[in-house]
Structure formats: C-alpha cells, structure tokens
Amino acid sequence: MARHPHAEAAPPARVVQAQALRRLVQALVERSGSSPIEAERVAHHLVDADLSGHDTHGVAMLPRYLENLRTGGLVANRELVVVHDHGALVTLDGQAGYGQVIGAQAMALGIERARVHGVAVLGLANSHHLGRIGAYAEQCLDAGLVSIHFVNVVTQPLVAPFGGSDARLATNPMCVGLPMGPALEPLLLDFATSRIAMGKVHEAQRQGRPLPPGAAIDAEGRPSRDPGVMLQEPRGALLPLGAHKGYGLAVACELLAGALTGGLTLHQPRAAGAIINNMLSILVDPERLGTAAHLAAQAHAFADWVKASPPTRESGVMLPGEPEAASRRRRRAEGIALDAATWAGLLAAGSVLGIEDAALLALAEGG
Ligand SMILES: NC(=O)c1ccc[n+]([C@@H]2O[C@H](COP(=O)([O-])OP(=O)(O)OC[C@H]3O[C@@H](n4cnc5c(N)ncnc54)[C@H](O)[C@@H]3O)[C@@H](O)[C@H]2O)c1
Structure with missing residues (x-):
C-alpha cells in the first residue's frame, strides 16, 4: 500500500x-x-x-x-506582544511567530475590546504568513462583528505597480466580513490585490496551462501568459487587479498595514523565503452602533435584489463568501x-x- x-x-x-x-x-x-x-x-x-x-x-x-x-x-511557539494599548486602539507585534496563532490571538483581543468600546483598531506588525485572511473575518463574524482587514506582505516582490515594469509590491490582500442576518451566509470578501495570486502561477505551471490574459509581464515588461516568467530568472511580475484601482488598493494595504501598524513596507529586493505579514484590522460591533437590526434587514433586501439579476453564468449571481461556503459543504462531504x-x-x-x-x-x- x-x-x-x-x-x-x-x-x-x-x-x-x-x-x-x-x-x-x-x-x-x-x-x-x-x-x-x-x-x-x-x-x-x-x-x-x-x-x-x-x-x-x-x-x-x-x-x-x-x-x-x-x-x-x-519562529515556533511565539506569543503575541502588546506594544501600545489605548483600549480601543492596540498595536501588536507577532515576533515572526506562526500567523495562524498570532492572527487568532490578535482577533481575540480585538473582539474583547470591540465588546467594551464598540470598535477596535488593531495594528499587527511582524507576524509570519497569516494565511487566508478570511479566517480572521470569520472569527469576528462568530462574535457578531463587522471587520475590515488590510494586509501587506514583506517578501520577494511579485507585483508591478501600475505604469511600472518590474515587481515592487506583493499580493497584498484585503478582506471585509459582515453579518447578513440569520437567513444568509455572512458577506466575506477576501482577495489578493494582484490579478491572480502567486499560488495560481504554480498551479498553472504544474498543470501545463497558460496564465489568464493580463495577469503577468515578463522581465522586459511585455505581456506574457507563460507561468515560467514568474518562476525562473530573470523574473517578470504579476499585474495588479483592475489596473490603477487595484494598484491603488495594493498601495493602501502597503501603507496601512506596513507603516501605520509599526510594521515594514516592501522597499528593497528580498530573497524568496520568510513571508512576513502586517495587518491593520478594524472591528465594529453593529449592536453598539445601534444598527444591527437595520443592517440585517437591508442586507436581506439588497441580497434579494442583486441576485435577481438575469444570470449570465450557471451559478447566477453570488455574494462574496458564498463560493467558500459551497466549497466547504462539498469538501466536508467528499x-x-x-x-x-x-x-x-x-x-x-x-x-x-x-x-x-x-x-x-x-x-x-x-x-
Ligand atoms: N497572507 C497573505 O500574504 C496573502 C496574500 C495574498 C492572498 N492571500 C489569501 O489568498 C486567498 C485567495 O485570494 P485570491 O485573490 O486568489 O481570491 P479569489 O480570486 O478566489 O477571490 C476570492 C473572493 O472573491 C469572491 N468570489 C469568488 N467568486 C465569486 C463569484 N462568482 N461571485 C461573487 N464573489 C465571488 C469570494 O467569495 C472571495 O471573497 C484569500 O483568502 C487571501 O486572503 C493571503
């Protein structure tokens, strides 16, 4: 066997x-x-x-x-360190520990503070890779909280700035989690600000498939669909999603997560290796804002409205978070x-x- x-x-x-x-x-x-x-x-x-x-x-x-x-x-077995504590505003250091542990500890603290103050702003610097950012929004959703997360990635540059021709940014993800009331899956928007995530390049290479059009450029700055341009020297770059808009979001992630938190921005070439994430998280309690029931009612009405659009694809209109919920149901069974x-x-x-x-x-x- x-x-x-x-x-x-x-x-x-x-x-x-x-x-x-x-x-x-x-x-x-x-x-x-x-x-x-x-x-x-x-x-x-x-x-x-x-x-x-x-x-x-x-x-x-x-x-x-x-x-x-x-x-x-x-570094294994690291704990979250509180650097500055002003109640609803906390800066934290992850000491290059496992992001999956550090990120969850940071959210637990943020949830505690949001329960007291109605809102919490967390500046988390120097965590190792936080993984799927949606996990932190889900932790907040389980506590009934809205959350917004901006992340930068201090690693080998992978993404070209809009108007530039070599890699100066990473795939900087952002995420929004929002409860949609009892009848609906919560909204979970969670994506890299590059046109495709780097993992999709490895996947295309493994499967012998080309990259989607408009996803990458070669080392000369020319459009390329060859995954090899991201995997062999001289390397090319991924492109930001949505031209100048995705690039702008990536820059906002870079500065909100990599500077405002006390973390680092990507401003020099780095060898492939450690992946340090910094994350700015904003947690809001809709109950304390006095709008929880209104939010649920509006979310329900809006979801009905937007999903009634005549479908152009088999799945019809979905809300962010629904594909993940469907995948979970399928993969738990299969x-x-x-x-x-x-x-x-x-x-x-x-x-x-x-x-x-x-x-x-x-x-x-x-x-
Ligand atoms: N920690 C890091 O440094 C880092 C860096 C980059 C990305 N990531 C993670 O990688 C993961 C994948 O990112 P990605 O950019 O490949 O994600 P993606 O392109 O698969 O987009 C995912 C988002 O789009 C929504 N979505 C997908 N199909 C949809 C449809 N048909 N209708 C409506 N909404 C739809 C999903 O619900 C989700 O919110 C994310 O979880 C992200 O947090 C982490």
Whole structure:
C-alpha cells in the first residue's frame, strides 16, 4: 500500500478527509518543534483554507513554512506582544511567530475590546504568513462583528505597480466580513490585490496551462501568459487587479498595514523565503452602533435584489463568501483533493522531520 519513499515517479494525487488531513498536518508541525496547541491551530487554519476552496493557502503552504522555520524566518511557539494599548486602539507585534496563532490571538483581543468600546483598531506588525485572511473575518463574524482587514506582505516582490515594469509590491490582500442576518451566509470578501495570486502561477505551471490574459509581464515588461516568467530568472511580475484601482488598493494595504501598524513596507529586493505579514484590522460591533437590526434587514433586501439579476453564468449571481461556503459543504462531504505536488511536498516535509511515508499515509487514511 505505502509507496517506497525514494520511488522516482511523483506520488499520485490523493483525496483526504478534513479531519485526517488536520491530524497529518498537526503531526508534522508538532514534530518540527511547535507545542501541540500551536500545531493544532496551524493545522485547523490550513485545512480550513482547503475546505473553503483556497488550496493556494491551504496545506500546500506547509513545506514552505517548515523551510522558513529551519532558516529562522518563522519562529515556533511565539506569543503575541502588546506594544501600545489605548483600549480601543492596540498595536501588536507577532515576533515572526506562526500567523495562524498570532492572527487568532490578535482577533481575540480585538473582539474583547470591540465588546467594551464598540470598535477596535488593531495594528499587527511582524507576524509570519497569516494565511487566508478570511479566517480572521470569520472569527469576528462568530462574535457578531463587522471587520475590515488590510494586509501587506514583506517578501520577494511579485507585483508591478501600475505604469511600472518590474515587481515592487506583493499580493497584498484585503478582506471585509459582515453579518447578513440569520437567513444568509455572512458577506466575506477576501482577495489578493494582484490579478491572480502567486499560488495560481504554480498551479498553472504544474498543470501545463497558460496564465489568464493580463495577469503577468515578463522581465522586459511585455505581456506574457507563460507561468515560467514568474518562476525562473530573470523574473517578470504579476499585474495588479483592475489596473490603477487595484494598484491603488495594493498601495493602501502597503501603507496601512506596513507603516501605520509599526510594521515594514516592501522597499528593497528580498530573497524568496520568510513571508512576513502586517495587518491593520478594524472591528465594529453593529449592536453598539445601534444598527444591527437595520443592517440585517437591508442586507436581506439588497441580497434579494442583486441576485435577481438575469444570470449570465450557471451559478447566477453570488455574494462574496458564498463560493467558500459551497466549497466547504462539498469538501466536508467528499474530502479534499490534494494534487500530486502538494502530497509529494507533505511526504518530503515528513521525510526531513524523520516521519516515514507509511506513517503519513496511515494518518491520511484516517488511521
Ligand atoms: N497572507 C497573505 O500574504 C496573502 C496574500 C495574498 C492572498 N492571500 C489569501 O489568498 C486567498 C485567495 O485570494 P485570491 O485573490 O486568489 O481570491 P479569489 O480570486 O478566489 O477571490 C476570492 C473572493 O472573491 C469572491 N468570489 C469568488 N467568486 C465569486 C463569484 N462568482 N461571485 C461573487 N464573489 C465571488 C469570494 O467569495 C472571495 O471573497 C484569500 O483568502 C487571501 O486572503 C493571503
């Protein structure tokens, strides 16, 4: 049943149930030096990203995290540090700890403050990769809060500025979470400000597909659909979504997250490696604003109105957050399909940590 660890062909793609995949990831993270609770939180976040359909930010990230751990860009078992505390305004330092832990601790503090003051503004600097930003909006939604998040990424530059021809920014995501009342999925808008996320480039390369038109330029600044322009030297750049508008959003993320929080902006070339995220989060309690019932009623009426538009695609009109909710329902029932490269990456990570393929296979199969 188990493949030979040194077989030459790549291990095939696998379908793994969420709970088994959580156990597998938890075992790898724990073996790499994290406490059981840290390993559990990282596993929960990554598998949830896969469940929600964002494979680019799911367990496929783990080998890179473990590499960053070895090279010192990520530090295990770090706790959130409060730098300045003014009640509703808090600045925080993540000490290059696992973003999945640091981000969740920051939101827990923000939720506590928003309950007291009605609003909380969190400036979180120097966290390692926060993963899928929607997870933090969901934490706020579970507490009944609206939240807005701006993130920058201090890593190798990947995205060209509008009007420029080489990479000066990263894929700076932004996110909005908003409760839509009892009858509807919450609104969850969560996207990179580049035309496509970097993970989609790796995916296209693996599958031998071209990039979508208008997504990238080569090292000479010419439009290119070859994923190789982002993966081999001399590298090209991804383009911002929506021309000057997406570029403007990326700049706002860069300065709100990378400067206002006390974090760093991207202003010099960086080697590929550690991924530091900074995040400005604004949490609002609609109950304290006195508009919660109004918000729910308006959201319901608006959702009915906008979804009544005659469809131009099979899925009709959806609201942001609905594709993720549908993916969760599907993948909870059917399992999570890991492509061959992702599965191979997990086995290779295990091998570096001294965990045999057979042990990981047993975990994947629910053993
Ligand atoms: N931590 C980091 O440094 C970092 C950097 C970049 C991206 N990310 C994460 O990567 C993930 C993926 O980003 P992305 O840009 O590839 O996302 P994407 O292009 O898949 O867009 C996702 C957003 O669009 C909405 N959406 C998708 N299809 C829709 C439809 N048909 N109708 C209505 N809404 C629809 C989704 O609900 C979601 O809000 C995000 O979770 C983001 O937080 C993280």
